[in-house]
Amino acid sequence: MTTTLTEAPPAKEPETAPRKPRKRGRLVPYWLLLPGILWLVVFFALPLVYQASTSVQTGSLEDGFKVTWHFATYWDALSDYYPQFLRSVMYAGAATILCLLLGYPLAYLIAFRAGRWRNLILVLVIAPFFTSFLIRTLAWKTILADGGPLVGALNSLHVLDVTSWLGWTEGDRVLATPLAVICGLTYNFLPFMILPLYTSLERIDGRLHEAAGDLYAKPSTTFRKVTFPLSMPGVVSGTLLTFIPAAGDYVNADLLGSTDTRMVGNVIQTQFLRVLDYPTAAALSFILMAAILVMVTVYIRKSGTEDLV
Amino acid sequence: MAAFFRWLRGKFVVIAGLLTLAYLLLPNIVVTVFSFNKPKGRFNYAWQDFSLDAWKDPCGVADMCGSLSLSLQIAFWATIGATLLGTMIAFALVRYRFRARGAVSSLIFLPMAMPEVVMAASLLTLFLNMGAQLGFWTILIAHIMFCLSFVVTAVKARVMSMDPRLEQAAQDLYAGPVQTFLRVTLPIAAPGIAAGALLAFALSFDDFIITNFNAGSTVTFPMFVWGSAQRGTPVQINVIGTAMFLVAVLLVLGGMIVSKRRSKQAK
Numbered sequence: 001m002t003t004t005l006t007e008a009p010p011a012k013e014p015e016t017a018p019r020k021p022r023k024r025g026r027l028v029p030y031w032l033l034l035p036g037i038l039w040l041v042v043f044f045a046l047p048l049v050y051q052a053s054t055s056v057q058t059g060s061l062e063d064g065f066k067v068t069w070h071f072a073t074y075w076d077a078l079s080d081y082y083p084q085f086l087r088s089v090m091y092a093g094a095a096t097i098l099c100l101l102l103g104y105p106l107a108y109l110i111a112f113r114a115g116r117w118r119n120l121i122l123v124l125v126i127a128p129f130f131t132s133f134l135i136r137t138l139a140w141k142t143i144l145a146d147g148g149p150l151v152g153a154l155n156s157l158h159v160l161d162v163t164s165w166l167g168w169t170e171g172d173r174v175l176a177t178p179l180a181v182i183c184g185l186t187y188n189f190l191p192f193m194i195l196p197l198y199t200s201l202e203r204i205d206g207r208l209h210e211a212a213g214d215l216y217a218k219p220s221t222t223f224r225k226v227t228f229p230l231s232m233p234g235v236v237s238g239t240l241l242t243f244i245p246a247a248g249d250y251v252n253a254d255l256l257g258s259t260d261t262r263m264v265g266n267v268i269q270t271q272f273l274r275v276l277d278y279p280t281a282a283a284l285s286f287i288l289m290a291a292i293l294v295m296v297t298v299y300i301r302k303s304g305t306e307d308l309v
Numbered sequence: 310m311a312a313f314f315r316w317l318r319g320k321f322v323v324i325a326g327l328l329t330l331a332y333l334l335l336p337n338i339v340v341t342v343f344s345f346n347k348p349k350g351r352f353n354y355a356w357q358d359f360s361l362d363a364w365k366d367p368c369g370v371a372d373m374c375g376s377l378s379l380s381l382q383i384a385f386w387a388t389i390g391a392t393l394l395g396t397m398i399a400f401a402l403v404r405y406r407f408r409a410r411g412a413v414s415s416l417i418f419l420p421m422a423m424p425e426v427v428m429a430a431s432l433l434t435l436f437l438n439m440g441a442q443l444g445f446w447t448i449l450i451a452h453i454m455f456c457l458s459f460v461v462t463a464v465k466a467r468v469m470s471m472d473p474r475l476e477q478a479a480q481d482l483y484a485g486p487v488q489t490f491l492r493v494t495l496p497i498a499a500p501g502i503a504a505g506a507l508l509a510f511a512l513s514f515d516d517f518i519i520t521n522f523n524a525g526s527t528v529t530f531p532m533f534v535w536g537s538a539q540r541g542t543p544v545q546i547n548v549i550g551t552a553m554f555l556v557a558v559l560l561v562l563g564g565m566i567v568s569k570r571r572s573k574q575a576k
Contacts, residue, residue: 029405033413036394036457040416043454047431054434102329109326123561124330128337129511130557134534135550138542139336142343142354190333219315240422248424251517255538265426265518272430272522282434285427292424 055282065278077283081267085287088263089295091178091253092246095185099193099242100235102186107197107234108227112206125194133188137255140184144174144256176258184252192241200234201227236303244292264288337554344547351541363544367552370543373533377549380530383445384514387452391513392506394453395460396498402461403468420458428455429522436523443525451523452513459512460505467501500568 055073059065078085110121128136143150154160155172163169168179204227212222228235250265264284271281343353347360368374402413420428432454436447475497479489517531524532534546 026407029401029407032397032401032405036398036461037413037416039394039454040420040457043432043435043450044420044428045416047428047435050434050438051431102325102332105322105325106327106329108322113323113326119565120562121330123558123565124334126561127554127557128333129515131337131340131550131554132515132531132534134517134531134538135340135546136336138534138538138546139339139343142339143335145354187332187336190329194329218311220311244422244424248426249518250426251535265424268426268430269521272433278434278437281430285424285430288424289427292422296422 051282051285054278055286057279061276070279073279073283074287077280078287081264081284084262084264084267085291087261088247088265088288089291091182091185091261091263092243092249094182095189095246096193096239096243098182098186099190100239103190103193103197103238107194107201110194110198111201111204122198125191129191134251134255137184137188137251140180140187140256141175144180144183146173146175150174175256176261178257178261180256181253181261181263184256185246185249188249188252189242189246192245193238196238196241197231197234200231204230232303236300240296240299244296247292248288337550340547340550341554344544344551346544346547348544353542353544353547363548367545367548370545372528373530373543373545373549376528376530376533379445379527380514383448383452383529384510386449387456387513388506388510390449390453391456391460391509392502395457395505395509396464396502398457399461399464399468399501400498403465417458417461420455421462425455425518426522429519432519433522443523444527447523447525448520448527448529451519452516455516455519456509456512459508463505463508464498464501467504468498471497 053067054065056067056069056071057065058068058070058073106121106125110118110125114121142148145151151160151172151174154174160169160172160174163179164171168182169177174180174183208226208230209222212226213219217225247263248265250263250269253261253263253266268281268284268288271277271284275281343356344363345359345361346353346356347358347362348355349357363369398413398417401407402410402417429451432447432451436443441447471494476489476493479493480486484492515531517535520529520532521535528536530549534542537543537546
């Protein structure tokens with residue numbers, strides 16, 4: 001990036017009249033950036049510094065907290081709450097895979113098969129964004145209700161026997177089980193998968209498909225060798241946009257789950273807003289942040305789409 | 310196996326895609342249907358009787374419409390703030406080469422790559438340390454903060470695809486910098502700015518996690534819904550949910566029809 005910049009001198013237009021003083025012009029980008037960047041520094045970066053300092057404090061609500069470089073909080077938080085961490089990664093991972101499996105066909109449908117229905121389907125994918133997601137998550141309580149039509153149908157098909165055996169559900173109920181939480185997470189973050197997938201699929205030149213067909217590639221081969229590799233940027237950004245918020249979510253686990261399905265977000269929320277144990281809560285959210293940053297970095301390296309970010 | 314994959318490519322995509330669409334819309338259908346329910350107890354989870362009561366009196370629940378109007382106000386100001394700041398950043402990033410460009414880009418990217426609960430908790434730590442009064446202003450500050458990056462991304466995408474020669478042409482025709490910006494640059498960037506603003510509005514209006522941490526005792530609409538999930542959801546919540554969905558569909562479809570007409574006229 002920098003090498004190309006130094007090699008290519010700024011394009012000069014010799015024919016135009018002398019411009020206004022250069023110094024003023026050079027400051028323009030900084031004036032444009034200043035208010036927004038200041039906002040992000042003060043209300044995004046600085047809070048993280050405060051939180052870092054909170055996580056190494058000790059004390060109590062009555063006597064106040066002091067920075068004592070008490071790193072043991074991290075260890076305690078991790079050993080107390082590793083089941084919730086593990087659960088968060090597993091639920092978010094399952095939801096991400098489900099989102100990819102469910103979202104790909106729909107994105108493909110919108111990009112290549114929808115024809116004049118394309119805009120309508122896109123609207124139907126985006127419009128739920130404008131209905132409060134809490135209302136929609138509560139609707140899942142009705143859909144998955146004990147003895148409701150869906151649970152009844154799954155029961156008579158013996159699906160619930162299998163899922164119970166796998167530990168995803170309990171007996172003949174779905175609500176308050178891992179399956180319900182994963183279902184809610186998948187539902188809530190599905191548009192975040194579909195839209196990037198659609199954008200990258202839409203960019204693919206249709207002639208590539210024809211060329212593959214002309215070269216006697218079977219439709220499945222075309223998909224495997226042409227379409228899917230070309231949609232990789234969408235797959236990567238879609239999975240990130242699904243996994244990261246899902247791993248930190250506590251709404252689905254709270255509304256659709258039980259105490260056995262609590263995720264790390266639930267713990268952070270409770271510690272911060274109810275127990276008021278700020279150091280533990282701060283340490284927990286730092287561990288979550290670090291874990292996600294590491295996973296995301298490894299994932300981006302592995303998928304070879306570093307230029308994406 | 311080959312026949313299976315041929316069938317997979319032929320029909321599977323359409324069937325699976327439509328099933329996913331059904332999965333996406335099922336809760337909205339349930340919300341709509343249950344807005345006509347007449348529940349016996351406090352919880353509106355089981356179908357009892359058809360009634361139009363909730364639609365006739367959507368504000369019949371204490372505090373609900375107040376929280377709704379508060380959410381609309383916050384979303385309005387957050388949209389204005391984030392769109393203004395975000396558009397400026399987007400222009401600076403696309404149009405100018407300057408030092409610290411990489412650092413600025415990553416500062417923009419990070420809020421989108423961070424779980425909301427982490428941002429929410431750290432912001433609360435800051436507010437607690439500053440001794441700030443939690444309420445309208447802290448919510449607004451937080452909303453502008455997390456909407457900003459999304460606006461930058463949306464506007465950047467549009468400005469990047471814009472031909473810089475159009476502006477040079479305007480200047481060759483003796484348009485001043487202000488005139489060039491207002492008559493050429495801004496109209497071309499407008500769809501990106503509009504998309505960013507729309508996104509910011511939706512994100513702010515719907516945000517629960519960050520608001521939950523930084524609202525103090527102030528109740529926005531998502532927080533009202535959250536509280537009602539514990540106390541028993543009034544049918545009116547479904548009425549609002551249905552109305553919002555319909556308004557969104559009509560607005561977006563309307564916008565699409567208008568832009569289609571415009572592009573036809575342009576041809």
